[in-house]
Amino acid sequence: MSPGGVERDRLVDVVLDESIGRSTPDVEHERAVAIFDLIEENSFRPVDDKAGGPYRLHLSLVESRLVMAISREDGQPVVTHILSLTPFRRVVKDYFMICESYFEAIRSSTPSQIEAIDMGRRGLHNEGSQTLMDRLSGKIEVDFDTARRLFTLVCVLHWRG
Template identity: 85%
Template structure:
């Protein structure tokens, strides 16, 4: 479901807590790109929030859980949601495996083989995005494209480089 008012039902900032840890320069670059893409275009509103956005999101990892700490533009806390990462383990693992196959294929495979692998990669990304939307249902209202960008960020959080 898409949020109603694109000026206020959106993220203007995404921060990774120090609990996420730091990676190689490649990992840090991918995280920065994922955050930029998410902030650049999104539809995001905590369900039941009677106040106004836009919102800031601080992500942190606590054990096997992803913490979404949401605040307003002025820093006022709105809500915190905690999601288990367990439902994403298989999808993220499979996604990384197919991404490796894709990058290997780019060097030596035929265009049709690359296209087939890329279709599988996109399918897994869509599956992860839908799983994330389902897990956020009744917590945070996002559209599918925003869920895709958030899922990309979840994957990048797991990538150690």
Template identity: 75%
Template sequence: MSGTGRTNARLIDIEFDESIGRSTPDIEHERAVAIFDLLEENSFQPAGDTGSGPYRLRLALADARLVFAISRETGEPVVTHILSLTPFRRIVKDYFLVCESYYEAIRTSTPSQIEAIDMGRRGLHNDGSQTLLDRLAGKIELDFDTARRVFTLICVLHWRG
């Protein structure tokens, strides 16, 4: 969904339901960076929406599911999608293990070792982003870079949950 006339197919606000709560400073930092990056540049539109964006997104957790409540800029509800977090558990767990290795490697390893771990970390992040794209197909249209940023939020929320 690149460029051509779809500038309103984007998110302008992300809000967290009280079900998500707060976490450690490191996790909160990751969340803030992901939200900032996501709002700076994204491509996001509910599939088949005949109205127009931009959109607001409210995220909530309910019974191991992530709730995407999408509304227009005015607050008018558009659609709510509920996404099971189960398909993400293994990849999020693996991603966090590799991230821990990466942060440890930064302190003690050679640049080539750090680069190898980082490549694995990025690969897992890409796998999670593709899983997200697949799970949202036919529900929400987003590009891969947007999926990467949303997957970062899922990681933070999954860790929290």
């Protein structure tokens, strides 16, 4: 283990509740990739947890809220946070629109046009990631890269295919 328990301050599993529902094979694949990327590399710690992880994250949707039930690796509950998804609506909608533009541009635009659209796409992704970090502040400590991976997961939870 590294100094300060850094290896313990991480997610080792993410489970999507049946409340999230299933979608097309493409969407399910994107969800699986987002979860894999998040588990592969992350920094995650509930603020008031003294015992430490590693942690499991169980995600469910209730109305327009994301329920984040956090437990230890052995399943012992740690804390549950409920996060309103309303502050993410605009940025997720804009992100999907620019992603569509990006995929269309790949087929027919110049490299400089593709690069400009991709910069906008990354900027929106960063904005959503920062919003997520701000909304988790005081509840769950994550680094920016983990916030980016979590925001990707939030996006694919909204994607219907």
